[in-house]
Amino acid sequence: MAIEIFSRKEQKYLITRRQYEELVDRISPKMRNVKNGTEGSYSVTSLYFDSPDKSIYFETKNKLKYRQKLRLRVYDEADLNSTAFFEVKQRHKQVVNKRRMILPLREAYRYLEGDYKEDFSDIETSNPQVMKEIDYFRKYYDLKPEMVVSYSRHALHGVTDPELRITFDFDLKCRKHDLHIENGPYGDYFIDSDLVVLEVKVDHAVPLWLARILQELNCEQRSASKFCTSMELLSSDALPQSGYMEPKELEEPTIGGIENESDHELVFI
Structure with a gap:
């Protein structure tokens, strides 16, 4: 069963395909491919939502301490009967919380079209409580389908x-x-x-051995938002400039740093 509610730390990097190949080779003694897909590789296709005034975009662009987004996602080839993942992704600094439920894709579309009972009793979902939270979030921001983002993923x-x-x-x-x-x-x-988005996801801290490899391969941490970058490509002329504010503290690119000799202490890699 898919994990529906969880919290973790995520750190993003933008690397080249050559760095990717070297990194996979270096970490192979301690990492293995996930069981999903073919040798840990599969496609991800997500429908993202935003409000008419692009409030979700600006929350992310302005790097608010607390920000969130809504997306509907499928993996690999899908049809209307395939399992879809509806989730609210919340971020506070480097900690990411997800509240996710699964349902048939056709049911997700039926919900978006407004064809459901007020108590959601006629919606096939793995978690009615998360369904209610998604509905509240979508109505509070007046969220509408905005764009589709897709990519191929290799997970370990x-x-x-x-x-x-x-x-x-x-x-x-x-x-x-x-x-x-x-x-x-x-x-x-x-x-x-030629570029690859690398994400390191942990419950607590990145282990020392991985931090050292990232340092040695000059993997620089980058705040690479798929949502914002896509929005700027597809809707740059329509973005209301009045909503944008420079963050008080810009996130500078950094390379993995070790706080002490513990196997688990790491800061801003």
């Missing part, structure tokens, strides 16, 4: 620490003209096709 987890997870995302594309995610991963590239 720790051999002895399954909570340590590393993902590499390639061929990142977006589109606005076809918001049916069952139509698959296609669209315009919003990041250079």
